[in-house]
Amino acid sequence: MPAKSQARQKAAGAALAAKRGEQKVSELKGASKSMYDSMSENELEEMAETSRKDKPEKTHH
Numbered sequence: 001m002p003a004k005s006q007a008r009q010k011a012a013g014a015a016l017a018a019k020r021g022e023q024k025v026s027e028l029k030g031a032s033k034s035m036y037d038s039m040s041e042n043e044l045e046e047m048a049e050t051s052r053k054d055k056p057e058k059t060h061h
Helices: 006-019 030-038 041-048
Strands: none
Touching (some): 006 041
16 A cells, blocks of 8 residues: 555654664654554555655645
8 A cells, every 4th residue: 555645654664663673662653653553564664665756745635
């Protein structure tokens, strides 16, 4: 599942770093915290590796 915005991609990257032990879980906030809790390392990798080129900064619901 590719990220739909740069903000979600960055959140996935932070969650992935925590899963890998590169960042403290206690430092995660908001979307990155919920992604850490609900997504596997593979899912986070997919989302974090999405190209940012054509992504909006944020998506609007």
